[in-house]
Amino acid sequence: MSLVSRLAKAERANPGKKPWKEVRIEEWGDGLVILLDELPIRTPLKKPIVVPNNKPFLANAIALEWSLLNSAQDALMKRYRTPLTQLAARVVDMHEPNVLTPSRDSTISSVMRYLDTDTLIFYAPTPPEKQRRPNKKTLRELQVAEAEPIVEWLTTVLWPGTKIECNDGDSGFMAAVRQPPETLKVIREWLEGLTDWDLVALEMATLSSKSFLIGARLVAEWSSELGVGGKSWGIEEAAMAASVEVRYQTEIWGEVKDTHDVDKEDIKRQLGAAWLLALGAEG
Structure with missing residues (x-):
């Protein structure tokens, strides 16, 4: 039975x-x-x-x-x-795809689509001087400060020599920017080399953070198979990177009880599941 x-x-x-x-x-x-x-x-x-x-x-x-x-x-x-x-x-x-479980190739294609709309690299436009808060950083400044170290790590440690294009609000209409073909090729090959466990961990981290780049950084940092991370950038850092705009807005308007606080812990729970899926015995 x-x-x-x-x-x-x-x-x-x-x-x-x-x-x-x-x-x-x-x-x-x-x-x-x-x-x-x-x-x-x-x-x-x-x-x-x-x-x-x-x-x-x-x-x-x-x-x-x-x-x-x-x-x-x-x-x-x-x-x-x-x-x-x-x-x-x-x-x-995963290797017997069904109505509940997409195939490995389908999963790779699905997470790659997040690159075009990756929330980590969507920068708000610079506000007019009169709209700036005294002694406070703008949303754009906060976004750039959070994103740049992650992108630098990814393009030097994980995918050396690649270039990640941001979606810059100062350029006008914020249509999704396509990444360079060379970058897409390198990332696709990297994804194809992941173990099934790391791939599902990446998918989970990407869905919860709405950012492929945050997911890639977290999984690469802790994966027992990839061996490229220093295990210093974890769940808290990933959650902070994924919630820049929410933190900016709550600082201005305040936190909605049982909404923002619950969401904040829920994203950590989901990122924690991804982290645990990638984590090896060495911790």
Whole structure:
């Protein structure tokens, strides 16, 4: 009997009860598998979720998700309570694309599209002098100060010799600027060389920050496979880079309770999931 069938049967027999007694991690070939009693957690395509041996923190985090569930119904109907499990399943099922899981090539094309509208490099126009706040930086100045170090790192460390074009509000109408063909070629080749785990981590970081460049910096900084980062630029820095305009506006107009504060923590949660997906045993 599959895990899903067992959970469904258990829920019918004992509604609201947790049908497993133990959640544990065991070695499984070249990886780590999370077991509910004796059954491995599986993907929608019924494949066991096997986490690479060099990602023990991820395996433990997935096991914790299942330890905190209260019933079979939680596992079947409340997928939002197991976000890391869903991301890991996405990785495992990626090479058999289905209605829930796009293919690897489709994922690469999807994240690359964010380059054209990357929020990190959309700079607001310089305001007239009379609209400037005394002793305060303009939105544009804040955006440039946040973006330039990230772009410099990417074009010197990760993709040496490439050029990233910004969308400059001082140039007039802010239509999306296409990146140079040489840059797109280098980035595409870099994406194609990523492991499935790093690619899904990048996708998650890109979607949550609305910036491919922020996602690339975070994943490259912490990936156990890429080995190019100093592990000094993390979740907090990525969240700050992704929220320049929001922070600027809340400084002027104030924070809306249960909106801005919740959004601020939610983006950290999503970036944290991406970070954990890329993270290796060395931390």
